[in-house]
Amino acid sequence: MTRQLHFNLFLHDTGHHEASWRLPESDPNANLSLAAHQHLTRVAEDAKFDSVFLADSPVLWSDPGRRPAGKLEPTLLLAALAATTTRIGLIATASTSYNEPYNLARRFASLDHLSGGRAGWNIVTTAGEAAARNFGLTDQPLHKTRYERADEFLQVSTKLWDSWTDDAIVADKESGIHAVRDRVRDIGHHGTHFQVQGALNVPRSPQGWPLLVQAGSSDNGREFAARWAEAIFVANPTLAESQEFYADIKRRAVAAGRDPDHVVVLPGIVPVIGDSPAEALELEADLERLISPEYAVGTLATVLGVDVGRLRLDEPLPADLPAEDEIEGHKSRRTLIVEWARRDNLTVRQLIGKLGGGRGHRTFTGTPVQVADTIQHYFENGAADGFNIMPAVLPSGIEAFAAKVVPILQERGLFRTEYTGRTLREHYGLPRPANTLELING
Amino acid sequence: MTRQLHFNLFLHDTGHHEASWRLPESDPNANLSLAAHQHLTRVAEDAKFDSVFLADSPVLWSDPGRRPAGKLEPTLLLAALAATTTRIGLIATASTSYNEPYNLARRFASLDHLSGGRAGWNIVTTAGEAAARNFGLTDQPLHKTRYERADEFLQVSTKLWDSWTDDAIVADKESGIHAVRDRVRDIGHHGTHFQVQGALNVPRSPQGWPLLVQAGSSDNGREFAARWAEAIFVANPTLAESQEFYADIKRRAVAAGRDPDHVVVLPGIVPVIGDSPAEALELEADLERLISPEYAVGTLATVLGVDVGRLRLDEPLPADLPAEDEIEGHKSRRTLIVEWARRDNLTVRQLIGKLGGGRGHRTFTGTPVQVADTIQHYFENGAADGFNIMPAVLPSGIEAFAAKVVPILQERGLFRTEYTGRTLREHYGLPRPANTLELING
Numbered sequence A, B: 001m002t003r004q005l006h007f008n009l010f011l012h013d014t015g016h017h018e019a020s021w022r023l024p025e026s027d028p029n030a031n032l033s034l035a036a037h038q039h040l041t042r043v044a045e046d047a048k049f050d051s052v053f054l055a056d057s058p059v060l061w062s063d064p065g066r067r068p069a070g071k072l073e074p075t076l077l078l079a080a081l082a083a084t085t086t087r088i089g090l091i092a093t094a095s096t097s098y099n100e101p102y103n104l105a106r107r108f109a110s111l112d113h114l115s116g117g118r119a120g121w122n123i124v125t126t127a128g129e130a131a132a133r134n135f136g137l138t139d140q141p142l143h144k145t146r147y148e149r150a151d152e153f154l155q156v157s158t159k160l161w162d163s164w165t166d167d168a169i170v171a172d173k174e175s176g177i178h179a180v181r182d183r184v185r186d187i188g189h190h191g192t193h194f195q196v197q198g199a200l201n202v203p204r205s206p207q208g209w210p211l212l213v214q215a216g217s218s219d220n221g222r223e224f225a226a227r228w229a230e231a232i233f234v235a236n237p238t239l240a241e242s243q244e245f246y247a248d249i250k251r252r253a254v255a256a257g258r259d260p261d262h263v264v265v266l267p268g269i270v271p272v273i274g275d276s277p278a279e280a281l282e283l284e285a286d287l288e289r290l291i292s293p294e295y296a297v298g299t300l301a302t303v304l305g306v307d308v309g310r311l312r313l314d315e316p317l318p319a320d321l322p323a324e325d326e327i328e329g330h331k332s333r334r335t336l337i338v339e340w341a342r343r344d345n346l347t348v349r350q351l352i353g354k355l356g357g358g359r360g361h362r363t364f365t366g367t368p369v370q371v372a373d374t375i376q377h378y379f380e381n382g383a384a385d386g387f388n389i390m391p392a393v394l395p396s397g398i399e400a401f402a403a404k405v406v407p408i409l410q411e412r413g414l415f416r417t418e419y420t421g422r423t424l425r426e427h428y429g430l431p432r433p434a435n436t437l438e439l440i441n442g
């Protein structure tokens, strides 16, 4: 079979543009509405997308004064969506810094059972002091420590998912034996961050493990991804950066002893689709105008680790910003933004305009054919295995993409016209993991 | 309006009888099936039940060799059920000993939004060393400490649920103001067990707080219930004990400054329904015969805190059992069992037969009219505000109860024929809690 694209829809209330809730067509409380999420997911499933995805952090993430800040917990929201969909994958973000592995491994195993093998986990380490303060800490753990804990968290979780063999349950009514007892094993994990006895109280799930997804781009983040991630979200503002990232991740995966085809790279794109090139450009300009720079400048200052007073709207970024290694938050996001501003010689106001739509992700602006061409160009030139679709405005942005861009790619043989698999792993062409405890014990 | 009964269906795979999975009609993997749970919930909703309920513990709870031991995480399973039901309440068990309040308060607020105000939380402190060992501990915290932590957990959770006022969101597209900023407040909780800054990242939910449910019966448990619980599950093997418990809880609620009508007492019953009294008794005997005493005796020994070798199947319980205050697990369950065995002069084998069906809950055996009569008798004689229905075999047990017993009670005006409310609190006749932070600040 020829290689085909993969598409994930990044669900985001009324859209990824921070002011999208203010558009006349938007339901400003879509963030709390199951029906709104059901609609978005249905559109993506009808278009044969591989998956939908929910971002998350255990903290009030944005200023509730300025945009819808309430976020339903993703594993619950996706469990609800599992009940009204049949094929599309369901990827929830959850933090390794502020959860216990027994509880979280169990939630993902449960989601995988509930959905018939459609669960994915976007593994994040959660930057920021504010989140830490919701969990008894006064400051966030160091970036390096967070990734070390994440690594051990994954060791524990995979052991828990493997604590029942696939053939543990025999359910023999006659003899009264439900599971063969020595096929359900304690894991007896004694590590640095965790002591977990096991076994999990959920049998091995349809996919064995949920699909493991990751989006950290710092050096620690890439090493973690090379070791564990099977699908990777990334923000790349240019083709060259996507190519660099793509090559680097595949190289690191090989160095970690993995098949590079089993690490699917999905850059984020904001499609802005017009019937003519001029109409598309106008739409893009409309979106930039929706931003209120006075508010956005504060967010930017936080990411860059500087006092907000040091940023002037109509001047370029200050020359003496803190370096990536002085920052404990989103290291790679900071660097991406700084390099972008310097390369394109942007003022703070211009930078904010670009970030408001895509937050560092690439905007693909044009007619349906132009957008399809760009997607194909990335796909065929070592920059992407598929894309994380992040419409500025929802649901209209995904409806337009599904109606206009997807058929072009299907016609070109670059995207499926029907689901061929049942599980999320099958959609992404990824293997079901063998049971590691079986390998060790047997 | 005349006082009416409340019914909760205690969901339990193929039924509460430990051997129910072995019956010819049972799907032995119903525990992992969304469809099976959807069916049970639909039957209960069609019968206008107030709620369905899932028990839980973050540990392998029963011997996987002997019965289906896998349990999908309840908040996820109920989120999935929320998507395919419209009226019935959804009560999930979750542990205050092995969760963080920010995460758990958020999950219940999310379930309440997803379900349009139908979420309930059965608050448990989780007995047992095995659970502790999944969370980095070598033994369970002391019974008293667990309840102290539970109390502070509730303080934090209710503050988090109240961290947004009900009128916080204005969603003014023109001005770009989504929430009024000073209506979203940090909670700044600094306590013994928890330090939580807040605010919650979920706005106040339809019910304000989920319905608070509790089932601990020890002295600590009853004090906690009197302080926090709005619905109470309890296992009482006799009418007299139900009356004692009912009076005691209402008294304690009044002493805690609460309206006793806002504490709904729901004893558990196992209805065994036959078309004639003889048929019902035969059904009950069939169920007792399904037990394998060699296995059950181990479970009994654990609850009683004795070595299994000390229990002889055809003799009464030993005279020198550990007292309730020497036990750190389910204190009140131990006492209930011991008193029952002594009062009825049961051998260990007979005791196991009774417990296998109802685990200490009362079995109501008889024709539909007899069962309805007993229910009415409890209800009208200070023993119950409603019942936690725990069929020995599912789905047949709830289908029979819904088809045969519910109509009799409806005819007598003792149970609703249509839902009159939308939320779980409305079904149970409980008020929506005022926002405590509003009261303090305003």
Ligand SMILES: Cc1cc2nc3c(=O)[nH]c(=O)nc-3n(C[C@H](O)[C@H](O)[C@H](O)COP(=O)(O)O)c2cc1C
Residues within 6 Å of the ligand: A054, A055, A056, A057, A093, A122, A123, A124, A125, A126, A127, A214, A215, A216, A217, A218, A219, A220, A221, A222, A233, A234, A235, A268, A329, A330, A331, A332, A333, A388
């Ligand atoms: C598409 C995408 C989605 C992300 N979603 C989340 C998220 O839901 N929660 C979160 O804490 N971080 C999220 N991140 C941030 C990354 O997990 C990571 O923290 C960030 O890219 C910085 O990388 P680093 O942590 O390796 O420095 C996301 C990043 C990308 C590119």
Ligand SMILES: Cc1cc2nc3c(=O)[nH]c(=O)nc-3n(C[C@H](O)[C@H](O)[C@H](O)COP(=O)(O)O)c2cc1C
Residues within 6 Å of the ligand: B054, B055, B056, B057, B093, B122, B123, B124, B125, B126, B127, B214, B215, B216, B217, B218, B219, B220, B221, B222, B233, B234, B235, B268, B329, B330, B331, B332, B333, B388
């Ligand atoms: C109907 C009912 C349901 C219960 N469900 C749970 C449960 O899901 N999880 C749990 O740990 N304990 C559960 N319990 C046990 C109680 O929470 C409590 O631990 C037990 O009754 C002993 O009381 P005590 O803890 O006050 O000693 C349940 C009890 C009853 C009566």
